Amino acid sequence: MEKQYNPSDVEERLYAHWMKQGYFRAGESSAKPKYSIVIPPPNVTGVLHMGHALNNTIQDILIRHKRMKGFEVMWMPGTDHAGIATQNVVERRLAKEKKNRHILGREAFIKEVWKWKEEYHATITNQLKKLGSSCDWSRERFTMDDGLSLAVRRVFVKLYNDGLIYRGKYIINWCPRCETALSDEEAEHKELNGKLYHLRYPYEDGSGYVVVATTRPETMLGDVAVAVNPTDERYTCIKAKKINLPLTGRVIPFIEDGFVDKEFGTGAVKVTPAHDPNDFGMGQRHNLVPIMVMDGSGKMAGDIPEKYKGMGRFDCRKAIIEDLEAAGLVEKIEEHKHAVGHCYRCDTVVEPYYSDQWFVKMKPLAEPALAAAVNDEIRFYPARYKKTYIDWMENIRDWCISRQIWWGHRIPVWYCSCGQVIADEEAPGKCTHCGSTNLRQDEDVLDTWFSSWLWPFSTMGWPEDNNFIKKFFPTDTLATAPEILFFWVARMIMASCHFTGKLPFTDVILHGTVRDKTGRKMSKSLGNTIDPLEIIRDYGTDALRFSMIMITAQGSDVFLGKDTFDIGRNFANKLWNASRFLLGNINDGAVKGALPPADRLKAEDKWILSKLQRVIKNMDSAVSTFRFNEACHTMYDFAWGEFCDWYIEAKKADFYQEDDPQLKADALSLCGYLLASLLKLLHPIMPFITEEIWSHLRAKMTFDGVIDAESIMLAKYPEPDTSLINEAVENNFDILKSCIIALRTIRSENNIPPDKTGTAVIIPADKAVSDWLASQTAVINTFARLSETTVDVNAKKPGFAGSSVVRGNQIFLSLEGLIDKKVEIDRLTKEAARLKSMAANTKAKLESENFASRAPAEVVEKEREKYQGILVNLEKTEKALKDLQ
RNA sequence: GGGCGCAUGGCUCAGUUGGUUAGAGCGCCGCGUUCACAUCGCGGAGACCGCUGGUUCGAGUCCAGCUGCGCCCACCA
Numbered sequence: 001m002e003k004q005y006n007p008s009d010v011e012e013r014l015y016a017h018w019m020k021q022g023y024f025r026a027g028e029s030s031a032k033p034k035y036s037i038v039i040p041p042p043n044v045t046g047v048l049h050m051g052h053a054l055n056n057t058i059q060d061i062l063i064r065h066k067r068m069k070g071f072e073v074m075w076m077p078g079t080d081h082a083g084i085a086t087q088n089v090v091e092r093r094l095a096k097e098k099k100n101r102h103i104l105g106r107e108a109f110i111k112e113v114w115k116w117k118e119e120y121h122a123t124i125t126n127q128l129k130k131l132g133s134s135c136d137w138s139r140e141r142f143t144m145d146d147g148l149s150l151a152v153r154r155v156f157v158k159l160y161n162d163g164l165i166y167r168g169k170y171i172i173n174w175c176p177r178c179e180t181a182l183s184d185e186e187a188e189h190k191e192l193n194g195k196l197y198h199l200r201y202p203y204e205d206g207s208g209y210v211v212v213a214t215t216r217p218e219t220m221l222g223d224v225a226v227a228v229n230p231t232d233e234r235y236t237c238i239k240a241k242k243i244n245l246p247l248t249g250r251v252i253p254f255i256e257d258g259f260v261d262k263e264f265g266t267g268a269v270k271v272t273p274a275h276d277p278n279d280f281g282m283g284q285r286h287n288l289v290p291i292m293v294m295d296g297s298g299k300m301a302g303d304i305p306e307k308y309k310g311m312g313r314f315d316c317r318k319a320i321i322e323d324l325e326a327a328g329l330v331e332k333i334e335e336h337k338h339a340v341g342h343c344y345r346c347d348t349v350v351e352p353y354y355s356d357q358w359f360v361k362m363k364p365l366a367e368p369a370l371a372a373a374v375n376d377e378i379r380f381y382p383a384r385y386k387k388t389y390i391d392w393m394e395n396i397r398d399w400c401i402s403r404q405i406w407w408g409h410r411i412p413v414w415y416c417s418c419g420q421v422i423a424d425e426e427a428p429g430k431c432t433h434c435g436s437t438n439l440r441q442d443e444d445v446l447d448t449w450f451s452s453w454l455w456p457f458s459t460m461g462w463p464e465d466n467n468f469i470k471k472f473f474p475t476d477t478l479a480t481a482p483e484i485l486f487f488w489v490a491r492m493i494m495a496s497c498h499f500t501g502k503l504p505f506t507d508v509i510l511h512g513t514v515r516d517k518t519g520r521k522m523s524k525s526l527g528n529t530i531d532p533l534e535i536i537r538d539y540g541t542d543a544l545r546f547s548m549i550m551i552t553a554q555g556s557d558v559f560l561g562k563d564t565f566d567i568g569r570n571f572a573n574k575l576w577n578a579s580r581f582l583l584g585n586i587n588d589g590a591v592k593g594a595l596p597p598a599d600r601l602k603a604e605d606k607w608i609l610s611k612l613q614r615v616i617k618n619m620d621s622a623v624s625t626f627r628f629n630e631a632c633h634t635m636y637d638f639a640w641g642e643f644c645d646w647y648i649e650a651k652k653a654d655f656y657q658e659d660d661p662q663l664k665a666d667a668l669s670l671c672g673y674l675l676a677s678l679l680k681l682l683h684p685i686m687p688f689i690t691e692e693i694w695s696h697l698r699a700k701m702t703f704d705g706v707i708d709a710e711s712i713m714l715a716k717y718p719e720p721d722t723s724l725i726n727e728a729v730e731n732n733f734d735i736l737k738s739c740i741i742a743l744r745t746i747r748s749e750n751n752i753p754p755d756k757t758g759t760a761v762i763i764p765a766d767k768a769v770s771d772w773l774a775s776q777t778a779v780i781n782t783f784a785r786l787s788e789t790t791v792d793v794n795a796k797k798p799g800f801a802g803s804s805v806v807r808g809n810q811i812f813l814s815l816e817g818l819i820d821k822k823v824e825i826d827r828l829t830k831e832a833a834r835l836k837s838m839a840a841n842t843k844a845k846l847e848s849e850n851f852a853s854r855a856p857a858e859v860v861e862k863e864r865e866k867y868q869g870i871l872v873n874l875e876k877t878e879k880a881l882k883d884l885q
Numbered sequence: 886g887g888g889c890g891c892a893u894g895g896c897u898c899a900g901u902u903g904g905u906u907a908g909a910g911c912g913c914c915g916c917g918u919u920c921a922c923a924u925c926g927c928g929g930a931g932a933c934c935g936c937u938g939g940u941u942c943g944a945g946u947c948c949a950g951c952u953g954c955g956c957c958c959a960c961c962a
Contacts, residue, residue, distance in 0.1 A: 004924075021936090189959070196962080214962060227962095264961050277960045339959075352960085384889065388957070391888075395958090482957085517897085519955080524956070543924095551910085556890090557955090559897070567910060570924045581921030625901085633909075648921080656920090740941075741928085747916095747930035754917060785919085838906065845943080853941040859904060866905060 001583065001696060005576035007540025010692045015129055023713050024134045026074030028471040035071040036472040038456050039135060040480045040488070041143065043082035044120045045089050048127040050514040050522055050560055051481060053532040054552065057545045058479045058511060058628060060133050064684035065623050067134070068717035074472045076459050077128065077135035079121050081144045083408040083448035084178055084345045090116050090407075106406050113407045117142075130533060130539050132687045134713070141459040143451040144409065151458035152451050153207060153425040155411045155499060160413075160423040164361045165401075167421075169626045171273075171280040172400050174353030175343035176298030176313070180404040181357050183447060184397055185486050187341035187350045196336035198265070199322065200329040201226060203244035204251055210235075211331050213265030215338060216275075217324070218316040220245070221304045222293040223252060225271040227282055230256040246329050247305060247320065264786050274354040290354050296404070298351060313351070358402040358411060358444070366396045368497040369490065380492065381509045381626045382555035385482065392486055399491075401447045408445030413750060415440050453491035456504035474502045479509040482555075509626050512557035519559065526747070535565055542686035543568030548684060550632035572689050575682075579693045580645050582671045585655050585664075586700045593669040593703035600662075603776065604650040605670055607733045609724045611642055612677060616720040619681050633683050643674060646737065650779055672701045677718045687713070732772045736780070738806040739773065743784035746802035746813045749827060750820050757787040758815035760794050763873070765808030773809070786813075803828070803880040808872040810880070821884060828881040835874040842867045 002009075018024065026036070037059050042052055059075060067073045090113045094100055101109040121142070128135070141148060159165040173187040174180070197217045200209040212226055225247055230237040239254040259282060260269050273283025274290035283290055295301040300308045300316045308316050324330050340352040370393040372378045373386055380386045402411060414422045420433035424583035430437045454462070460469040474496070480489060489508060496504035515521055516528040523529065535544045547568035552558045601609070615638045622631040654667035655711075675697060683690040694712040701707060709715040743760055752758070760780065773780070774791040781789055797803075801814040802824050813819070843849055846863055855863075 001921095212962080216962090223955080233932080259961090261961050269962050271962095276962075278962070279960095297897090382890095388889070391958075485957090513956090540922085553899070556898090561897095563911075564897090568925075570922095574922065577922035577925085584921070621901090622944085627901080629899075630901090644921090645926090648940070714947045745928060749915095754919065754927085798957065834906085850942040852942080855904085856942095859943085862905070870906090 001576070001580040002508075003577075003580075005540075005573050005689060007538070007542065007572070007688060011130070011536075011541055011688045014688055015132065018711070018713065019136065019137070021711070023711060024075070024136050025138060026136045026472065027072055028466075028468040030072035032070060032072040034074065034297060034472055035063070035066040036074040036076070036475040037074070037477055038459060038475055039078060040478075040484070041078045041080035041141075041452070041455065042124050042128075043085055044079050044117045044124065044142075045082050045085045046120060046524070048532060049124055049556075050530050050532055050548070051128075051425070053131055053475040054511060054548055054558060055479055055481065056128060056131050056133050056240070057549060058509060058626075060545075060687070061479075061549070061623070061628060061631075061684040062477055062479070063134055064687060064713065065717065067713065068680065068683065068715060068718070072471075074139070075135040076139050076141065076472075076475075077125070077133070077134070077137060078141035078455075078459060079117075079124060079143070080452055081117065081142065081408060083403060083445065083449060084175075084180060084405055085448075086113060086116065087405045087407040088178065088345055101406065109406055127533065130536055130541060132545070134687070139459070143448070143455070147461060147464075148451060148454070148458045149409055150425065150464055150811055151454050152409045152446065154463050155454060155495070156412055156427055156446070157423050157451075158499075159360060164364060165358060165423075166361065167356065167358050167402075169354060169356050170359075170400075171275075171277045171352050171354050172357050173341055173350045174296070174630045175346065175348050175350050176294075176296065177346050177348040178343060178405065179296045181353070181355065181400055181402060182343060183349060183400045183449075186344045188344050189339040190342050191337060192340045192627060194336050194338055194340070196265070196334045198331035198333070198618060199246075199270075199324060200331055201243045201246065201270070202329070203829050204244050205237070207241070209329075210238070210243065210254075210268050211266045212268050212270040214270055215336060216317065217320045218300065218308075218313050219275045219293065220270060220320065221248060221300070221308065222272045222274050222291040222302075223250075223270045223767050224273060224283065224288045224291060225255045225286065227255045227257045227260050227269045227271050229258060229260040229262045232260075232262045234267060245653065246327060247323060255282065255288075257282045257285065260473060275352055277352050279356065280352075294351065294353075296353075319724040338731070346508045357400050358446075360399040360401055362494075365494040365498050366393045369393060369493040372493060372497070372503050377506065378503055379507050381507065385485065385508070385510050388482075389485060389490060392490060399447075401450050402442075402444040403447055404444055406445065408448060408755070409451055411442040411444050411446060413442040415442070420550070441484075449487055449491060452488055453495040454499070456492055456496060458499050462500065473500070473504075475505045477507045477509060478505045479511060481513060482510040483513070485510065500699050507626070510555060512552060514558045514560060517559055517561040519557075522560075530560055530562065534697055535562075539565040539569045540572060540688070542572050542689045546571060546632060548688055549628045550636065551629065553629050554627050570687075571640065572686065574640055574644060575678075575686075575689060575693065578639075578648060579675060579696065581648065581698055582675060583700050586668060587730070590699070591665075591668060591672075591701045593672040593701045593706065595669060595673060596666040600666055603729065603732065603772075604647060604779070605666075606673060606724075606726055606729045608642065608647045608670075608771060610726040610730055612639065612674065612718075613720045613722060613725045616677075616681065617722075620720070623684075632685060635678070635685070639678055639682070643678065646733075647674070649783065653778065653782060668701075669703070670698065672703055676706045678714075679712060680715050680718055683712050683715075735769060735809070736773065736776050739809065740780055740783045742804035742806050743780070743813050744813050746804060746819075746824075750802060750815075750818060750823050752815055752818050753784060756815060756818060757785055758813055758818070760784065760786050760789040761798055761801075761812040761814065762789065762791045763795050763797060763810040763812075764791060764793055767793070769807075769809060782812075797883075800884075804831075805873040805876045805880075808869060808876070810876050825881065825884055828877055828884065832874065832877045832881060835870055835877060838866065839870045839874055843872060853871055 063073050063075045125706055171566035173182040175182055196213050196215055198211050198213050200211055202719050226243055242251050245252050257696050271279045271282050273280045273288055273336045274292045291301045293304050298313045300311045324650050375388050416436050417438050418434040420431050422428050422432055456475055457473055460473050492504050547565045615634055618634045619631055651667045654663045679690040679694050698707055762773055764773055770793055777789040798812050798814040801812040802819045804811045
């Protein structure tokens with residue numbers, strides 16, 4: 001083994017090996033219980049970022065964990081065609097070549113998009129593999145595969161026939177740059193500093209004017225009325241008047257509508273049904289015909305004055321205000337903060353737009369999906385998202401599903417010249433009503449989420465019934481980002497309930513967003529992204545995975561800088577070197593390992609075995625409750641802080657001695673067992689290094705029931721053996737460690753060079769501790785670099801020495817001429833002061849009448865013991881101090 | 886406007902159901918190249934757990950209010 005762990009030497013080789021062996025394949029005829037996950041399919045718009053790395057690491061941890069726990073696991077990989085987003089990136093690429101989709105035409109353009117898809121799909125799957133993702137690649141799906149496309153059409157037609165899909169002219173969110181409709185969820189509200197324009201609309205009779213307030217003056221060209229609240233007395237006398245709509249020559253009426261807020265502005269509202277959702281509602285209530293004054297690209301158009309035609313909406317805003325100002329019709333312009341919708345794909349300000357679109361009636365679909373969350377049949381991690389989900393479900397609105405783009409699933413609806421509308425899975429040859437063959441398919445495509453919401457079952461072959469879907473659907477856990485809770489998670493639950501009658505999964509992990517060190521979301525446009533491949537190249541995949549998971553508390557955001565990954569790299573290297581050391585002690589071929597019988601277990605063996613059982617238990621609870629950071633901490637602390645720092649160090653004596661071969665063999669067996677267990681526990685998080693060390697371990701040691709598989713992927717995950725948990729031993733070790741640390745501190749504080757050995761005298765507090773510590777003098781000597789340690793209740797304490805008190809055990813380190821009296825006096829003075837204040841606090845607590853009478857007896861007893869302990873330590877510390885002085 | 890979250894040593898954060906002396910990593914200071922590891926070892930300094938009240942024998946932990954950040958949702962022009 002090399003001196004340093006070099007991830008790039010092993011990762012590619014191991015992944016290829018796993019693939020070749022078919023370890024990721026899910027068997028539909030397996031008798032094992034199943035565990036399945038579908039990947040949140042990455043968009044084929046570009047390369048994967050750190051958010052994907054986090055997301056897929058979480059899934060891989062779960063999958064590898066369950067696989068080792070004996071489940072038949074299935075992790076479905078795949079990608080999403082991401083309608084608008086992908087169309088946009090391809091259009092941008094075309095623009096660089098001075099081309100656009102209209103020049104190409106629909107068919108040629110779609111061909112271009114497929115080319116893009118192939119390119120990025122290859123990159124994405126390669127990245128997922130680099131991350132170590134153990135998905136079943138033989139199952140990979142794309143949202144526009146034939147099978148998934150059929151599922152989309154099946155679902156559309158069924159909903160249409162059930163009356164849950166309808167078409168109509170409504171105000172929807174429209175992106176003038178993408179030139180398509182968006183759903184409500186796709187319009188992101190952002191708080192902007194805008195202006196509120198107060199405009200004067202003159203009465204037709206010349207008797208004055210009414211002032212209306214608007215944030216979008218350009219829409220005035222489409223005004224059809226001015227609305228006031230029926231109870232607004234300011235307008236009772238004038239609401240019979242007509243209004244000369246400025247700049248247009250149109251005469252419009254007043255209308256009365258309860259929607260109007262008397263308190264806001266002047267209490268009079270201009271009504272533009274074609275360009276505002278509220279006004280659309282009022283228009284409908286008052287039978288007003290909407291007037292469109294803008295086209296799909298956000299340019300002014302329609303029946304409007306010639307000079308505004310073709311103007312961009314924001315230029316027109318300026319022009320209108322200038323013209324109105326010139327006519328003396330602008331009362332005032334105020335600064336105004338308001339939320340404006342933006343396209344979630346290109347960030348353009350969306351326009352409320354009156355158009356023909358397809359919608360899904362959501363209320364009936366939402367009911368069972370809502371109940372599933374209320375009844376905790378679906379659980380969210382962190383749990384607070386349950387409320388978010390329920391609120392959304394309870395206030396669900398219809399879903400606009402038609403998009404005026406080309407990339408995606410074309411709406412399976414055909415129109416006949418006779419007026420017949422036909423929804424069908426396949427193109428009908430002729431009209432079902434008049435028999436005409438002159439049919440025209442709807443030009444629009446479906447919202448990309450209309451295919452994603454079927455993902456958990458469409459990927460498994462639905463609507464076809466097969467053994468695979470029988471075995472692996474419903475899935476178990478979904479891990480994704482909270483940003484798509486409504487877009488995707490909620491809709492999958494609805495679709496699954498409606499079309500399969502089952503919930504698609506039971507546990508939903510919503511992990512945090514990946515941000516840079518300053519807290520900004522990582523995004524390409526901000527240029528603050530970290531490329532996972534670059535981290536993998538510089539630090540290794542395991543380091544990437546471990547570091548990221550370790551610093552991510554459940555549901556909280558992740559702040560990443562390049563130095564974040566040191567921790568994982570260092571940890572990997574530590575594991576590597578510990579393993580290298582242990583395996584380096586096997587020099588005569590392969591050893592047969594076996595746990596020594598109980599009577600040959602030494603104190604440190606019992607201690608580490610006890611600790612290991614706790615670790616296994618902690619890992620179980622951490623992973624099953626999705627607290628992966630806790631799992632990382634558990635392993636880090638155990639592997640580094642206990643196994644390496646104490647156990648291996650203690651075992652070195654057994655390795656280096658040559659007198660007793662059994663002693664060395666036992667030490668090797670134990671270390672082999674511990675290392676194997678450690679690697680197994682860690683494998684789901686750090687798949688590569690654990691597999692690599694595992695193969696080295698297998699080459700040097702056999703161990704029935706412990707080193708139990710060709711690949712660690714297939715090894716049996718450790719089960720806790722609670723009979724090995726030994727609190728007394730652990731307690732003894734705590735005392736031993738504290739004594740050693742105390743001795744090291746004295747050395748360090750007095751600047752005693754490592755090559756100077758000294759002698760220690762320990763005056764133990766009682767017989768039990770005395771026996772224990774006396775049995776560990778060799779360990780103490782090694783760890784504290786001493787030539788001799790005396791443990792004796794009746795020992796004479798050295799005349800001049802550094803000293804410390806550990807749980808009533810008095811410790812002296814004597815070193816000829818090396819102990820600095822002043823240093824020691826300072827230390828002990830400080831320590832005495834600390835103990836004194838602690839004693840005072842504890843005493844006050846004990847003497848408090850309330851505490852003694854109301855706290856549980858065991859708590860009081862504990863507190864009393866603590867107080868006694870402090871007093872003993874204090875007394876001995878003060879005595880040592882006095883002796884020094 | 887409604888909802889949610891966060892506030893703990895210089896930095897980034899852990900701290901499950903309230904109960905020993907509040908932890909870790911990084912950074913900092915000191916010592917060290919002792920035959921696994923300087924991507925390392927040993928030791929150390931550093932925290933009135935945002936503020937104010939409350940509940941409790943006991944609060945970083947529960948409740949209320951406040952302050953400052955962040956996120957989600959929202960058709961008052």
